[in-house]
Amino acid sequence: MKPNRAFNLSNCYVNPTEFSIQLDQGEKQSLQPKFIDVLCYLAQHHPRIIPREELINNIWGENSVVGDKSLTNAIWHLRKSLAEIDQGNGVIETIRKAGYRLVIEPQWSTNVTTTAHSNITVSDDTLQNDPQLKREAEQETDGLLAKTLQYRINKQTITWVVLAAFIAVVIGYFLGKPSHDPAVVTQVTKHPGSELFPSPSPDGRYVVYSQVSNNQPTNLFMKDTLQPQLPAQQLTFDTAIERHSVWSNDGQYLYFARTAKAGENCKYIQLKVLSRQEKAIANCPNRVGYFYLDISPDDKTLAIHGFNGDAEKSGIYFLDLTKENAPLERFSCKKGCDYKDRDMAFSPDGKHLAISRRFNRYSENIYLINIKTKETQQLTFNEEDIVGITWSDQSKIIYATHKAGVRSGFIIDVDKNTFTELNLPGFSYPKFTKQGRKLFYQQRQEISSIASLSLKADIASSPFPVVLSSFSHHSPDYSPINKRFVYVSNESGFYELWSANTRGEERKQLTFLKKNISLPKWSHDGKSIAFLASSEDNKHENIYIYSLVTQKISVLNSPFDRHNRPSWSLDDNKIIAAVYNNNATDLYSITIADGAVERLTHDNARYGIMNSPTTLLYAKVKRGLWQVDLTDKTTPPVQIIDGKEFTGLYAWDYYNNGVYFNKELKEHHILMFHDTVSGKSRPLVKLPLNSFYRRDIINYVPDEDSLLYTKSSYPQANIKMLENSPLLQ
CATH class of the missing domain: 2.120.10.30 (TolB, C-terminal domain)
Structure with a gap:
């Protein structure tokens, strides 16, 4: 990772573009590029402890044969060069058997840094003396550069024409640069087996997930993302199954369903994260496999997916968390519906619910529902299986699909009606945390x-x-x-x-x-093959018959909308x-x-x-x-x-x-x-x-x-x- 932005470590100014550091406005000291890269990586991930392996892989590359010794050498030189910072208390701390941590919090500069071969600068005084030049600079940089241009100029030797031309070059150059740090994908877990359904804390520091391993109970674990070298904390200890979970917005509680393996008993649990105290708050609706849930921004309502016997199909229910023993209230359609509402996510203002609505195994899409009026808008079309929904802000929804065996991620801009692909392999069950703007997701790839x-x-x-x-x-x-x-x-x-x-x-x-088709079956005479696929409108599951004689496909004349795997009479x-x-x-x-x-x-x-x-x-x-x-x-x-x-x-x-x-x-x-x-x-x-x-x-x-x-x-x-x-x- 090599961010272009400069930063301060106490009284030391670090300029990544020039590969230099400067103590107390003294002379600049040039360092090797890799040394600066290491320092920038530690700064960008402050205050996290960075394992040696992570630094080597990101700075020298995973296949480097000299990375380990090179890292030791880089740390030694950095400590020597930064020894005068903070009265000699040290800048880079070694955490035994864990890695390195930057002790001082970096103060990121919004200043524009010049290239290493350019030494011409302009001061704020010059801009103040020429209001027109200042307005032009503010307009060209969208208000970001005017406050931070700290250039010095020898007025006796450089004319205003040269100065204006230089400002135009600098502004044009830096407007072409990205205004954000490089995107980073961090692997939070890598245990054998499966870590599923991430649920980050509101500040993004902790993430809770369900861990599934052979012959082991499915329990919830919590990982500290700032201290990845520490093992995950186990939150639940039982032989039941816990999968999806959601944090309260104040960061105090975790909500999840606890299901007995035999399926005869299920409770929704409120867990106080700090003390690990548990409280059963409701019975789970029956006859569902995935216990999707989300919580409203005001922490007053828990939305869950289930089937409570009061409707024809499973759907979404609301649970009032402000009342003891509150009943589940059906939000989804009860009767006469040809679909099932499954997953859900509250909008940041709590006025809308984004839901996944399934018509059959081949057709599931995302709909936006006004909670108060029930006004509904379809957002996606021709999707097959929605595997996670979350909001990144009031107008953007991040969702994942599982289609033809491939998991993909997308962002919907609801206001602009645009779609952007995330291009993250195996992307599913995303959860976004607004504090720190981090996106957690489950990467899962299956090849049969x-x-x-x-x-x-x-x-x-x-x-x-x-x-x-x-x-x-x-x-x-x-x-x-x-x-x-x-x-x-x-x-x-x-x-x-x-x-x-x-x-x-x-x-x-x-x-x-x-x-997408599924479950083919030969006829006994070997002339035809029956299989399942969606109808033309994607709302029903049809049985199709392929003829090897004519090489044509016909639809079975069935009065039913949903079928399971076909076979043939003799x-x-x-x-x-x-x-x-x-x-x-x-x-x-x-x-x-x-x-x-x-x-x-x-x-x-x-x-x-x-x-x-x-x-x-x-x-x-x-x-x-x-x-x-x-x-x-x-x-x-x-x-x-x-x-x-x-x-x-x-x-x-x-x-x-x-x-x-x-x-x-x-x-x-x-x-x-x-x-x-x-x-x-x-x-x-x-x-x-x-x-x-x-x-x-x-x-x-x-x-x-x-x-x-x-x-x-x-x-x-x-x-x-x-x-x-x-x-x-």
Whole structure:
């Protein structure tokens, strides 16, 4: 970091442009550029303790082989050169096993510094004696330079013409310079696992986040950004789950939801940060996965996301913090709504609420709502998944999107109706602090690939990648007739439909919809592929059918707006899919020819596969694998695999009287095989925890006696901080 602005350290004037220091208006002392760079970096980050590694990386570069010795040498020379400052008490302090800290607070100059080869200056007296020249200088510098020009001129040797020309050159030069310090991105956390949902204190010094690691409780931690060498403080100590949190504007309290892992108990907690005293202030609304929340600028109202049973869909509720045991009051639409309000952020004046409104998994956008009148304005269009909203000032909103597997950040200027991209990789869940104007965010990047696992006894059970690249590929489904599998990939910029052979070769893009699709499924005859994608207006989820014969795509004639992953009847005349409605979610069959509908289950089923012309295997939430005879309405469904053994909804496949499924344990996965004739199960292979997506399928390849699945690694997510960006001004 090399800011151009000069600064004072007590009685020492530091001029970065000239690489010089000047004590008590004495003679200038030139220093090596790297020495000045080190001093400027310490000054810019005062009073933070800067680790040696950070200084080396930022001054000499991460690949430098001489950085460590060079830093020691630079510190020695700086201390020697600055020894006279502050009566010899020292300027740069060594913090043992931590790094260096600038002891004296820098006083940043608003003066314009001249280039090293220029020694011509102009005094304030000259400007006062010529009011016209002063007015021109003030106009040219937008009021910033007139008060700080401290030039000296030998009036006997330089004419006014030369002086005016020089002022014009200086003003033009410095107006071309940025008036802000260089933008800085600081990595706040870098633990193994994921640090999620940053929540900075009002002054920006502390940031609270949720830490997720394998086999560890999900608790809240707090990091001191001014002392990054210190470990984070753990704020909560329990086996429950704490994710999103928000500080009160006075910096005294932290609010968050505490959810039991089983989901049967949830409370909103008020934590007094200084004393760590906790107080339960409300019950959490049920049936939500993300407990978004925000607090009004006057600290009187807590906005939360949930479902309290008083509406058809989840939405936003207000909790009055000034009253004990205050009820939750619904802010969002209650009934007759075709959307869900999810995340939210109060405007700085407290009069508006920016919210993310979701119509389906492919359509979520940001809306601005007047809290008093409910007047609503749509701000974004054609977004898919909003992953965080925050305000930087009264007219600017910073938000993050997750689209086609890519996380991006943007700034909306509400008054000007303009959008600016932040260009920060993996950007999500931003939180802005007005004091210090810092932007905290979560950087998270996930790359999925398609892997194959051989089940042959003479081959070691070790998965190997079939389709692996810097893009994301997932949801494979194999066709024995075509001897190929289909999958979705975002390498075109959208999640489109692709196919490949079992070695991942001869790849071919099948769809060019320029929209995101998901969950493809071959027909049994290998002639068609069903998949999910959004409707033309992005308000509904449609089932589409791609024909390999005609290479055309048609929309299934379904009366429903929301569908889950499709499968086929054995004769390929019907699509079977879970349907979401306000009353219940269950499996339906939809006839392709005429759109005729039949409800197949009545017990909260989510995914099914026909294992005979008359019987359906299906999974339901946390209750195992079941089978129902579709021709006998009087006989209840039969449980095939117990819920303790069969723990997933989608990670299973059926072939020839056998079910391949994933059993998730506390510390690992076990891929299992269940013989539907004998009723016995046996383990096939043990895999590391989080080695594949739980919501994705396992696909059996009979030709090779192997399994195809979406492979993932445990996602790495870190908290970062952006400072001094002109986009935040």
